[in-house]
Amino acid sequence: MSMAWTSRDRPHRPPTDLLPTTTPFEVTSESFTDGGALAHAQVFDDWGFTGGNLSPQLRWSGAPEGTKSYAISCFDPDAPTPAGFWHWTVVGLPADTTSLPEGAGVEGGAQLPEGAFMTATDYGTKAFGGAAPPQGDIAHRYVFAVHALDTDDLGIDDSVSCTVAAFNYLQHTIGRAVITGMYRS
Template sequence: MDLTRPTAPAPYDLLPPTATFEVTSESFTDGDDLPEAQVFDDWGFSGGNLSPQLSWSGAPEGTKGYAVSCFDPDAPTPAGFWHWTVVGLPADTTSLPEGAGVEGGAQLPEGAFMTATDYGTKAFGGAAPPQGDIAHRYVFAVHALDTDDLGIDDSVSCTVAAFNYLQHTIGRAVITGMYRS
């Protein structure tokens, strides 16, 4: 593995700008390493495979719903790697508990659902960079939306969900965790 390869651009820097607001996590600090709780639990990893706790505030006026995602732009693929997407979060939602991304979504608010990740599951999939690769960025984003209905269901991939929610994003809050195996 080439430890000197450049990192990919920050994914949301390539999109039209939106309003910003704040997201924090009790599970990790922005820019710091993710704890083992947020690491994958297969492929030779023995993490907890739990989505982190997230809280947000200051979304723009006109927010009618949210989508939450986790994307690794540093995955050694031409398209990065989607670790998690939740859509259908009501406008009055301001946090998700650690573990909200477990399969079945029992801790998600009514109406919210997860789409299929690049792991092929409808659940959070933790950090799992190739052994010896550069430190990967796990970009957790809360997207404030101008609609409460994206017209999609849980049969779509994270990429299709992003295509839809990015057309309705009026604000975005981002927090990034790092991980290297």
Template sequence: MSLERPAAPFPYDLLPPTETFLVTSDNFSEGDTLSKRHVYDGWGFDGENISPHLTWRSQPEGTKSFAVSCFDADAPTPAGFWHWTIVGIPAEVTELAENAGANGGEGLPEGACMCRTDFGTKDFGGAAPPEGDIPHRYVFAVHALDTDDLGIDDSVSCTVAAFNYLGATIGRATITGMYQNTGE
């Protein structure tokens, strides 16, 4: 099955502009194909469902906490697909180890929690595009926030978390990994 359609707009181009800073990963560079380690384990995928390493620097002055997310704007839905969101990351934390998004949250910094993804879980959900679809962009974003209390917890969805941190975002850094399900 081929889903012939254009890619969606870059999701953060649709939001008010913020300061930018730098995020990198030991696992992939901007535009690289994500490895099997970062592909979903389920729904017919045989990935490892491991969140990638992320590190960031040069965040704006006044940053009081961070939120980290992974969003697939190319999912064939009107609302994209949320693969991961962490809120409550303290301002002094500037790195997440590979597999920090494991179920249970043992790899998270103290005080941080993961929100409910579109998979219905509170952990990292790897790349899982439909077979034959266009290459999907998995946008990992680090949001620098001017507050350390968004007034939410892990009971909310990634969408609700994004709604809450949008008004507190003073800077954003993104890195995008690609993945296409060719059926092979």
């Protein structure tokens, strides 16, 4: 009996469909189009990959009234694990932030607004970790979500994981904008 994960074992619904409904708003990227392929710049730079490992440029608008801060996440629901794979989380983005440049997710967060910080990804780093699906696997979805929050203080710091950060920001999400990039190795 084979214990290998197959594409039929993995979630096919977007993971955001499983979350409570919130007010939608818009997010776009100059780095990729919604449903389109991620650029080489957004591919991991280790594990046999030679990408740029840069977070994509993101711009958002139309967040609901009452937004006090934002969190951004990148999640791969197609990773061959029981829990998907967290590639990036930024929290503490001020309410007047409407974009991040490509590469804002580099370690140290020098391009992030004051007060914003990244939490540990499933790569174990506090930085954006690019696409790195197993060779020959199905095309993976990289779901970038901008979460509009009703608080400017989640009571967490950069020592928490992306999962713990999500547990906290999802309780305060009043709006969400989603853009999905695809990648297959």
